[in-house]
Amino acid sequence: FQDHAEQFFRSGHTNNWAVLVCTSRFWFNYRHVANTLSVYRSVKRLGIPDSHIVLMLADDMACNPRNPKPATVFSHKNMELNVYGDDVEVDYRSYEVTVENFLRVLTGRIPPSTPRSKRLLSDDRSNILIYMTGHGGNGFLKFQDSEEITNVELADAFEQMWQKRRYNELLFIIDTCQGASMYERFYSPNIMALASSQVGEDSLSHQPDLGIGVHLMDRYTFYVLEFLEEIHPASQTNMNDLFQVCPKSLCVSTPGHRTDLFQRDPQNVLITDFFGSVRKVEITTETVSLDRDLAGFESKFPEEELATEPLKYAEQLPVAQIIHQKPKQKDWHPPGGFILGLWALIIMVFFKTYGIKHMKHVF
Amino acid sequence: QVQLVVPMAVVFGPGSVPGDLPRPLPFRDVQEMEISVNLRTSVTSRYEMLYRSTTGQEEAALAAATAREAAAALHPLQDTTLGSLTMYVVPETSSLLPQGINVYVGKHRSALVRAGGSLAALQARLREVAQVMSFTASSIAAALSDRAPDGQLSPDARRYLKSSLGYEITFSLLNPDPKSHTVDWDIEGAVNLYVKPVLDKLSLVANFSVDSQILYYAVLGVTPRYDKESSSFLLSAHSLPHVINPVEARLGSSAASLYPVLNFLLYVPERSHSPLYIQDKDGAPVSTNAFHSPRWGGIMVYNVEAPASRQASLPLHVDVDMARVMEVFLAQLRLLFGLSREEVPPEFLLERPGNEGLADWELDHLLWAHTVENIATVSTTLTSLAQLLDKIGNIVIKDDVASEVYRAVASVQSAVTELSLGHLHAAFQASKEAVTSSERAFFDPSLLHLLYFPDDQKFAIYIPLFLPMAVPILLSLAKIVRETRQQKKEPTKMD
Numbered sequence: 001f002q003d004h005a006e007q008f009f010r011s012g013h014t015n016n017w018a019v020l021v022c023t024s025r026f027w028f029n030y031r032h033v034a035n036t037l038s039v040y041r042s043v044k045r046l047g048i049p050d051s052h053i054v055l056m057l058a059d060d061m062a063c064n065p066r067n068p069k070p071a072t073v074f075s076h077k078n079m080e081l082n083v084y085g086d087d088v089e090v091d092y093r094s095y096e097v098t099v100e101n102f103l104r105v106l107t108g109r110i111p112p113s114t115p116r117s118k119r120l121l122s123d124d125r126s127n128i129l130i131y132m133t134g135h136g137g138n139g140f141l142k143f144q145d146s147e148e149i150t151n152v153e154l155a156d157a158f159e160q161m162w163q164k165r166r167y168n169e170l171l172f173i174i175d176t177c178q179g180a181s182m183y184e185r186f187y188s189p190n191i192m193a194l195a196s197s198q199v200g201e202d203s204l205s206h207q208p209d210l211g212i213g214v215h216l217m218d219r220y221t222f223y224v225l226e227f228l229e230e231i232h233p234a235s236q237t238n239m240n241d242l243f244q245v246c247p248k249s250l251c252v253s254t255p256g257h258r259t260d261l262f263q264r265d266p267q268n269v270l271i272t273d274f275f276g277s278v279r280k281v282e283i284t285t286e287t288v289s290l291d292r293d294l295a296g297f298e299s300k301f302p303e304e305e306l307a308t309e310p311l312k313y314a315e316q317l318p319v320a321q322i323i324h325q326k327p328k329q330k331d332w333h334p335p336g337g338f339i340l341g342l343w344a345l346i347i348m349v350f351f352k353t354y355g356i357k358h359m360k361h362v363f
Numbered sequence: 364q365v366q367l368v369v370p371m372a373v374v375f376g377p378g379s380v381p382g383d384l385p386r387p388l389p390f391r392d393v394q395e396m397e398i399s400v401n402l403r404t405s406v407t408s409r410y411e412m413l414y415r416s417t418t419g420q421e422e423a424a425l426a427a428a429t430a431r432e433a434a435a436a437l438h439p440l441q442d443t444t445l446g447s448l449t450m451y452v453v454p455e456t457s458s459l460l461p462q463g464i465n466v467y468v469g470k471h472r473s474a475l476v477r478a479g480g481s482l483a484a485l486q487a488r489l490r491e492v493a494q495v496m497s498f499t500a501s502s503i504a505a506a507l508s509d510r511a512p513d514g515q516l517s518p519d520a521r522r523y524l525k526s527s528l529g530y531e532i533t534f535s536l537l538n539p540d541p542k543s544h545t546v547d548w549d550i551e552g553a554v555n556l557y558v559k560p561v562l563d564k565l566s567l568v569a570n571f572s573v574d575s576q577i578l579y580y581a582v583l584g585v586t587p588r589y590d591k592e593s594s595s596f597l598l599s600a601h602s603l604p605h606v607i608n609p610v611e612a613r614l615g616s617s618a619a620s621l622y623p624v625l626n627f628l629l630y631v632p633e634r635s636h637s638p639l640y641i642q643d644k645d646g647a648p649v650s651t652n653a654f655h656s657p658r659w660g661g662i663m664v665y666n667v668e669a670p671a672s673r674q675a676s677l678p679l680h681v682d683v684d685m686a687r688v689m690e691v692f693l694a695q696l697r698l699l700f701g702l703s704r705e706e707v708p709p710e711f712l713l714e715r716p717g718n719e720g721l722a723d724w725e726l727d728h729l730l731w732a733h734t735v736e737n738i739a740t741v742s743t744t745l746t747s748l749a750q751l752l753d754k755i756g757n758i759v760i761k762d763d764v765a766s767e768v769y770r771a772v773a774s775v776q777s778a779v780t781e782l783s784l785g786h787l788h789a790a791f792q793a794s795k796e797a798v799t800s801s802e803r804a805f806f807d808p809s810l811l812h813l814l815y816f817p818d819d820q821k822f823a824i825y826i827p828l829f830l831p832m833a834v835p836i837l838l839s840l841a842k843i844v845r846e847t848r849q850q851k852k853e854p855t856k857m858d
Contacts, residue, residue: 279659283600283653284663345836346836349836
């Protein structure tokens with residue numbers, strides 16, 4: 001038991017969070033949603049509650065009109081595992097998955113009206129798992145087919161998190177093409193990173209399902225899911241085993257990892273330190289002695305008849321005002337120096353070259 | 364940079380004055396000590412002691428029969444500002460303190476100390492008492508745990524709740540077997556009777572809000588073992604960490620507030636698993652039948668007595684003994700905040716604080732740690748904000764962000780000043796304000812830096828736009844320059 005106690009105290013964290021992001025939309029990117037949902041499922045199974053998971057899915061595959069098996073998202077063509085399940089809680093969905101929202105979640109600079117389920121309320125004793133998947137390239141990850149997040153921005157966001165001690169240790173996993181480029185620029189301490197492919201390599205998908213018509217999972221995440229299915233909350237498997245998942249023979253791409261920023265040896269890092277939520281527990285040996293008879297206390301409150309007003313809805317939005325509002329006049333700003341200079345140059349050159357006499361033809 | 368000043372009064376009762384005083388009473392003395400957390404951070408503690416002899420009233424109070432009565436009688440005569448301490452020295456042979464006890468720590472801010480012969484021995488003992496009642500090097504290091512290198516701190520240092528402006532306390536009753544047990548708990552009454560006095564005392568530290576709920580069919584994640592010898596079910600210590608997670612998903616974290624939540628769960632085991640006891644590491648059943656998890660809360664197992672007659676009709680009605688439950692929950696609350704009595708040396712006797720839950724000096728202990736932690740947090744936050752704004756030049760700083768920063772700086776400076784003057788209350792309030800302002804400034808939604816323009820991308824965007832446009836302009840410019848130069852060489856012929 002002493003060994004167990006030692007191991008529990010070695011990691012130093014008291015709670016676990018997970019931020020799982022799928023960045024691509026459209027039906028043919030089914031596999032990215034399936035990737036994210038399989039990591040979600042493993043993380044929930046190993047103990048992290050929904051209140052500590054921020055799940056961002058850029059598109060809805062389960063209820064997509066093109067899904068021949070609605071309300072399901074499968075990970076394997078034998079349809080053994082429906083990773084959508086009964087109790088998936090998506091926090092950021094569809095168009096809410098943007099680079100801005102992702103960075104807001106990480107850094108905590110969220111508008112005050114954001115509900116608690118959309119926030120990452122981690123503290124300095126939280127271990128955070130960040131999983132991202134989608135289409136990527138050398139140094140960037142594409143969000144929603146219209147914007148990108150670069151590796152420098154991601155590294156800066158992690159540094160902002162470290163400055164405010166929003167994590168104890170961070171595990172970053174990315175399954176995209178050229179995924180290793182995304183963790184090249186990290187410089188904050190206590191970050192361990194895994195990627196599905198090196199720079200210059202593509203991450204490949206696993207296998208298509210002819211019934212559903214798309215590729216169901218990416219190879220790397222498929223083998224990671226297989227690996228995680230063997231893990232249970234009390235298992236002692238460490239990170240070195242996770243590094244071995246999906247060798248080149250199975251994955252075609254070469255998975256990479258980065259541990260130089262991490263203080264502990266990966267040998268000592270349990271999978272459940274990040275994927276599960278094993279809490280440190282102490283037996284309570286003390287009690288407070290309470291005086292049970294206190295004279296000055298009425299045990300029963302007198303029945304109060306409160307005159308209650310009939311309930312009605314509060315004024316939510318001034319709808320009448322909004323409908324009839326005129327569009328706000330944008331303030332006019334004079335053109336800036338660069339534009340003015342450019343036009344002055346163009347006009348001067350034109351008239352010098354072609355002569356002043358042409359001016360009367362212009363005006 | 365930060366100086367923690369504790370004003371102390373050492374009052375010598377009749378017959379307890381040591382022979383080797385350097386100066387006649389009353390006189391003042393200062394003891395300074397440096398607590399260094401890492402290479403750059405250190406905190407100086409300064410005990411400003413006033414040695415004097417007792418007044419007539421204090422002498423009369425010290426003549427009481429027991430230490431408890433003496434402490435009660437002395438209470439109205441002493442300085443009760445937050446952070447100050449008063450030590451009454453009694454003669455070595457005094458019977459006021461029981462045999463073997465050298466220090467009696469009252470539940471307010473005073474202690475009765477047995478004289479030790481020489482001044483040096485007395486001062487050593489006084490130093491020990493002062494550290495127990497205000498702060499120790501380890502408690503300050505724990506408060507500054509962000510800055511300490513990892514190897515130095517004991518794992519204990521990381522388990523206390525961080526200083527926060529408020530806490531939510533949720534009491535939950537888990538009834539996995541409603542068919543067999545109808546459990547009634549008067550939680551409202553218990554909260555008003557037992558919990559409110561403690562929270563009222565802690566209201567200085569933070570805002571507390573309390574709620575409660577009852578969950579049915581919520582089972583523990585672990586199946587307990589049946590033990591034939593005691594004919595009861597046992598939960599071993601190493602299976603306890605896995606108990607919490609399945610329950611946590613059902614607890615429902617509060618949607619309304621962003622304060623840390625402390626969950627206290629009362630579990631009434633199913634009839635088929637009754638009675639259920641928790642085993643500690645050595646295999647002995649735990650007397651409180653409860654365990655807690657740092658920064659999360661606590662769980663207590665409440666066993667229902669088997670009914671007298673076998674044919675009792677189900678469901679059995681259970682009236683929970685809230686006093687027994689609250690004794691454990693309040694103890695867990697104290698432990699979660701870091702107020703444990705384990706580190707106190709054996710020759711000390713601590714007065715029980717009764718229904719208030721914690722002694723005044725324990726409150727001070729918490730305030731010292733939180734003030735230091737707040738000041739450290741504010742300085743880290745403001746420094747990192749300044750670094751961020753330096754690095755990314757084109758973030759626009761709104762006026763209210765700027766005013767929050769100024770307010771945070773002013774508050775933290777006043778907190779440090781108040782600490783160096785020994786005003787703990789004012790220092791704590793100033794540090795709380797500083798933390799609020801600095802957090803508001805740092806986490807302002809407008810400070811998002813989506814403004815990374817790498818150089819190669821800048822070229823890639825602007826060159827295709829401006830290069831074709833610039834070609835005729837540059838060529839014409841060159842032509843103009845050539846013409847002007849030619850004109851200068853040959854003066855224009857005027858006809």
